[in-house]
Amino acid sequence: MDNKKIIFQVTKTYMKKNRKRTIVTFLGILVMVMLMTAVFVGRDTALDYMLKATEENVGSWHYQVYDIDKKQLSQLQNLDFVEKCEVAKSLEYTEFPASGDPDTTPFLELKEYSSDLFKLMNIKLREGRYPKNPDEVIISYRAIKDGANIKVGDTIDANCFERYVHAYTDEERQAAIDAGNEDCHVFFPPNYDITPGETRKAPEHFQYYKDNCLIEMIHEPTGVNKTLKVVGIMDEPFFAAPGQGGYIAIAGLDNSVGDDEKVNAVITIDVTKKVDSYGEIAKILDTSKTPEEREALLENNGGYTTKTGEKIPVEKGRIVVNNMILSFYDEGQNGTMNFIIMFVQVFFVVLITLASLVLIYNVFSMSYKERSKYLGMLSSVGATRRQKKWSVYYEVFSLLSLALPIGIGLGLLVVKGGMELLCPHFTELFRTLSINIALDRSFDVDYGLVVNPINILLVVFFSILAVWISAWIPARKISKVGPVESIRGNETTKKTRKKGYKTYLGLMLKGKAEKLIGRASVDRNRTATKGIIRSITAFIALTMIVTFATGSISDILDSSFNGDTMNIGTEYKDYKYIFGGSGFLDDYTYNLCKEDVMSSDEVTGYKEWETLGAIECVPLKYYRDEYQDAVKEIVKKWFNGNSELVQKYFVDNGENKRRVFAEPCSHIVILKNDEFEEVAKNAGVDLSKYDSPESNPVLVYNSIKITTDDSTIFDNGAQRPDYSEYTFKEPLNVKVGDTFDLTVKGYDDEKEQVYDLVAPVGFAGYVNDSDIKKYYTLKPDALVIFMPEKTRENINKINPELGKIIYNTYKYLFFNVNADDAGILSRLSQIKDDLDEPALWQAKLLTDSRSALGAFLDIANIIAVCFTILVAIICLLNLYNSVMGRSIARHKEFAVLYSMGMTDKQKNKMLNNENVRLLLRAFIKAALITSAFVLCLYKLINLKYEGVQLSMPVWTILVTVLVCIVALMVFTKVCYRQSSNKQLIDEIRRESV
């Protein structure tokens, strides 16, 4: 048997002898491998699931390019990064006599798709089949749901037309009124401007309007007339808009494109080719523009700047990017998702390595004394340094070789089990996405375990690396132990202290033996307690760091994707139904139904929630200097520091051009008079001095966060900067009791001038979250002003014109009924609002519905919590190992104490005393490490997301500290139980018999 084999044999025997320690070390390594596997495989599996979920919601296409000719289509198809280039044509609209709801949806919105496009656009069939040619069509299930008299096999005569909007001039309007046309509101989508007298093509998915006194709808035949055979019924596509005037119908398409024909292309790209795909597509579109067109476009919207700094003019909406999908490949225009995924992966690998490192290092440090004896003996028979080093490596790598296959297997099971457990929850999250609720779409995505061999290799690599790093220092230390020192027991290589220790005279004079020993054990033998302190420190620090990091991710996502700024307060949480839920119900119907609810015996409780949609400005001069500076800073960022453009932005009033940042908007929230008084009372505001009618008291929410993403500056030279945010407390520079102005822009028709409508209000004070929590949950990106009804009425009196502007009040009636089949529910469910949407909602649809990013955020949080728990397990194993190691090393010490007459009670007291001191030391260390890390992380995050407010995980800190205390106490109890008196005599006997 050669020397190496002897070393391995002896190490093996040692491992068997110290079975418990070996098992704990093995478990630590096993959990490490398992977690590494979970990180790598879990990442791919979760991403794959989220990608599928996103595709389910918005399709799997990457770009949609509108209005291209045959040549441009061919150029797009020939781009080397383009994988698929499908063609779509819009046939515009056709009358749909079979409509079950001709008053609101009398048309079909007709499109033609090439065969593979149905899949890319996630068009799901409910029955029938996909169309194979331009004469076959599938129509939306929504038409069937609305009672359309159509089924698979029927035919539709399509006489296609384009829809145009003509906005009436005053004369035309008067004529329309005289002709008996109805007065109504017309809702145009954002960025669709039309001036009186102008005729423009209707916006996409535009609502149907009967003859009215504001606009005229004009139908212009396209010349396409054909008979279409219905071959299938599909789910409402994701791009459909609630209330649109036509049901979506999609026919097949042969790929032929006429020379003068304009089509749309839907593209997927090869994401592995890291090219500026948007820029390349924009370049193709650019070829058909004249220099004048180019200049005009650049003037109006700034164009797209390529990575090389080249500016390419692109019409708004000409290239549509599927950012949600491309974000998964680091190709989207918002890099947050990818940044976070990378960050999370690196973070967890480092974290797991650190936790394992501490565990393995501790095991070897603790058993150093014992090991040095047998290794010393081995070196006396000729073992070299290298061979001694190998004994350590042998131990860890033999454990690792066993842990690798088991750990990888368990890791896969953890991912599978985790996905099995979490998938129903994830599905529920996606099911409640607002888009699914609005379109009545089903959501059904299953996960698949994604096991990439490269990931398994990475697990093996990182596990080996972690184990090697962990064992390297102990191996080096142990290899230096000479035969004589180790056999004699003078194994320590550190220089011993020559100076004595100060006697704890105070404790001795008080006769506090337990405290004396406890203190001395911790203070004078730092090497022995290092392991425990390190374990607790690692536990707290790693848990805190994970919590902080995941919290930061939540905060970043929350901040940079702007969640709801205003939501219902606690008063409304327990109601099951909402009436007027969409916010577009006329007052008359609403009040009639409200009466019905209030008088119904079936209603067990109700509460009205009213919010005002009006947005008015509070001039910048009323804001604190810091706020004004922040606004300037944001504008500066938008203009990339170009001071000339910044100055122009602040000075230029322009015609009807709102300077979004320089004229901050505010939300006006109307409270009933008694509610206003209650909120004021909560905030400690004295309203007695606002009794006079002209005092117009208002309260202001005390916090506001403004970000670079709040609005878009369309001026020439402006470009969206990296995300930055600024948070302010008490944002106004107005003193309590002073007045400030609410202003709205009015237009003088005669003078053809814009002027300010002003209403002075009295600033009664600030309110905070808890003052208002009963009625609202706020996270505002603009000033929120609470106004009592009486102030609103008074403003109407002062300035009737301004009063007219404050009209858009959303009223919601929350209520509960005594039975699910209550008659009132059936009555209210018949009511539809201005958008033809039901006015009765289940409250949970309002409270549960979320954005896709909100759902991702929830998923990320769940995964982070699971990981935190698993990392905490490694740390707890480590702590157990350290406590056990120390208890074993102290057997003799306890035997002596026992022989000196120490009782069990005294022993426990002493151990508790020690634990308190150990915990305190560990807490201080953990606080320092965590603070340093958090500071670094904060700085790092700030480089990309400036000013993001990161929250302090107070509850996690408390729970972690509590878990630490309990774990240390329990482990001490368990490990030192073996040191009970009877067994200890063997320790004394061992040396004295």
Next chain:
Amino acid sequence: MEILRCENVSKIYGEGETEVKALDNVSFTVEKGEFVSIIGPSGSGKSTLLHILGGVDKPTKGKVYIDGTDIHSLNEDKLAIFRRRQIGLVYQFYNLMPVLNIDENIALPHLLDGRPLDKERLDQVVEHLSLTDRRGNLPSQLSGGQQQRVSIGRAMYSHPAILLADEPTGNLDRKTGEEIIDLLKESNKINKQTLILITHDESLAMQADRIISIEDGRIDRNEKVRNLV
């Protein structure tokens, strides 16, 4: 006056084929202030006997009376209290608390009894043991002889009735060993403490008042030294 009575004490380790009889029906008495040496070859059972006498180990059979109290009939806590008040133990390998300095080690049994430190007494003991200039040192910072002196100081600090010393010079050179034995004898003579010394050094044993010789767990001889001389 009798301070210790050992009646038919037996101690058996293991069972069945692995059974080892460490002590077999051992009976003897010790007078107050007497100096008794227990001698015997390695594995004869002398250390087991000492541990049983000190209340650290329990006999399988038989009784041990100290000052009229059957010490093994006491519960764990009472036995511990009895031990710290009545017994002083000195081991071959000193068995000092590694994290306590000289002062703290010496006063430990006294402090464990919940009594405040008698500073004067501590100074007296430390001075007597010639350890004044090393008081703050931990055991690891002391030589073997110094450690054993601390161990003796600890045993005599609270005036226990009986000092039990298990091969106290076994780990020391001859000169230091002699100094240690002198200290123990001094404590025996001046403080009138009963001293039971375990040794396999016949010349040391001869300095006692009485020698009890043990072989294979049985008392072989129990005689006054002057009779032997």
